Amino acid sequence: MSGANRHYVLAAGGTGGHLIPAFALATELERRGHHVALITDERGANIPGKPDFLPAHILPAGRFGKNPLNWIKGLRAIGQGRDMALRLFESFEPSAVVGFGGYPSLPALLASTSAAIPSVLHEQNAVLGRVNRFMAGRVEAIATAYPEIRRLKPKHAGKVHLVGNPVRGEVLQLREEPFPAFTEDGLLRVLVTGGSQGASVLSEIVPDGLAMLQPALRSRLQVTQQCRPEDLDAVRERYRNHDIPAELGTYFEDMAARLADAHLFIGRAGASTIAELTAVGRPAILIPLPIATDDHQAANAREMAKKGGARMIRQENFTAKELAKQIQAMAQNPQSLATAAHAAWNCGRPHAAKELADLVESFGGDTLMDVIRTTEPIRDIVGAPSGAAA
Incomplete structure (x- = not known):
């Protein structure tokens, strides 16, 4: 596949918090001449603001509540979603898969890492979410919106790229x-x-x-x-x-x-x-x-x-x-x-979409670009008191 026209898959949970930055990245990648597809759930496919050029693929994604009886059903759904994602990847041939968190992103990331497709996480919050926490050790890069991210293990700090959180163009x-x-x-x-x-x-x-x-x-x-x-x-x-x-x-x-x-x-x-x-x-x-x-x-x-x-x-x-x-x-x-x-x-990081696109675009082409690595220490402060700000 030529470097000028590559394929990328974005996987995001079905809320605006996950999908707004995914839409912003999709728009930037499409502007650069690439083909982009979205993996999400039923909710995500109907979120306002999805670009017209962006096809949405709805995959099953299990959720894990407090009741262990639901875990078997959740694992089965994730397995089905992973198999469907693998079939999509066979035809779409993505250069990279980008996960934005939320349970609907998990099957796609499990598929991409098992198929040795470069994978990137984007974390919108100042605390690493559950799916991103689970996948942090398996991906090539972790893009963050804040210089300090809680619940990120120090051993993964070398993968971190501070880019910010992409926002809508308007x-x-x-x-x-x-x-x-x-x-x-x-x-x-x-x-x-x-x-x-x-x-x-x-x-x-x-x-x-x-x-x-x-x-x-x-x-x-x-x-x-x-x-x-x-x-x-x-x-x-x-x-x-x-x-x-x-x-x-x-x-x-x-x-x-x-x-x-x-x-x-x-x-x-x-x-x-x-x-x-x-x-x-x-x-x-x-x-x-x-x-x-x-x-x-x-x-x-x-x-x-x-x-x-x-x-x-x-x-x-x-x-x-x-x-x-x-x-x-x-x-x-x-x-x-x-x-x-x-x-x-x-406090704004207005170039977030472009810098995240630079990072993602570096897969399947030249060697990994060092896109604004965070210079502040990443601390794993699980269980630390939350403190207050005024």
Whole structure:
């Protein structure tokens, strides 16, 4: 196969967190003249944003819950998925397979490593996920979004390439746009989202927290908030009672445009959320999902919080009073908010898609390229206390 026109397979779990960076990489590889295919599950095949050129192959992928009785069924599904992936590889002849985590990526990676096809992992979070942890010893390279990754064994540190987390093109285009003007008497535009499914805790706390701001700030609020359908009416009533103008919806198709207009973000700390906030440079108040596996959302938030681009509030401490306190501290004057925005911007890794494509493209062609190796130590801190960031 010629170096100018190769085939690559991307394998990703069926959530936006895994698939958004996979779509971004697929777009970059296709732009370079390569053929790309996607392996995922039923959910992933229907996620909005999949490029038209990208064929999706749905493979069975077992899940392993706490009940051992389900493990046999899960192992059988993984075996079936692995066999189907091998048949796909025979006809597609990929130069490399890239796994983005999630159980649907496991059969493809088991197939690629057994067939001696070069394999790469991409980890979006600051904690190595279960599938990527399982496959770390079998792959050629591990691309990361953060300089420090928990649950990665030190013996695998030599495989690590810090590239960042690829984001959607329409978001990346906003990186060179200035932070929206925020003056002493201008509007303070706040964007609130709880991830793809919304978050009831934000619906319960945010309206009351905004209402507790000092009058000079509260009177300038303009809020956009994503809510769960079942929360919509109650949240609308709360904002009406507080006399705070708010646009509410269960899903906003033009989220990139809303992010461009926002002065402050309030929401969860998923990998894609952090990547987009830092790509654009938007200050944030982050409330990590407390049930996230290995507390990975708190780990995701730490770099941005440590550098001054965000405040992190643990959900058990997330009260209206605490939220108002943190907003007041960040937006007490126009310069403090702009400074936080710049700190967030400095955390961004805008070339993530290109650098991940460089790494992936190096298989099946020239020798492995040293694409931004991380210079910070990779520590295996399994079981270490999660700590807090402010």
